[in-house]
Amino acid sequence: MACAIEMQRTMAGVNRHCRQTGLPETAMGIGINTGEVVVGNIGRRQRTKYGVGGLNVNLASRIESCTTGGQILISVTTLEACGPTLRIDSPAEVMPKGVGQPILTYEVGGIGGEYGLYLPPKQYLPLAGGSKPHPAQFSAT
Secondary structure (H helix, E strand, C coil): CHHHHHHHHHHHHHHHHHHHCCCCCCCCCEEECCCCCEEEEEECCCCEEEEEECHHHHHHHHHHCCCCCCCEEEEHHHHHHHHHHEEEEEEEEECCCCCCCCEEEEEEEEECCCCCEECCCCCCCCCCCCCCCCCCCCCCC
16 A cells, blocks of 8 residues: 555656656556465466456455546455555545446555655535526436
8 A cells, every 4th residue: 555655746847757758647556456366377387477356356346447647546355455544535436347336445545554655635626606507418328
């Protein structure tokens, strides 16, 4: 968890460098799940590949697919494994592609204890126009 938080914290410096060199800024989302997986070398002597697989790897990938730039989303099993040292900013129910039912995830804002690593608090902008309703039309094609 500390690694994921440090990766997100480092993105500000990465983007500062990108701006200085005329490159576009970038963002990443991180999805984490905890559970048993299958790991090992696959192949022959001529060509060996180290691989990781299983349902828990797939679930981590599905959770990551629901993130936006700057987010760290974790599963319930990861929350339980990390314990109370995490700062959870918000729970969110997500519906990843290929999964039959919604998954409860948690957005991580930091980790205390020996790490003391935190992301800046989210800035929420007020919606323009106050409480005035806006008409909308939806069409599924």
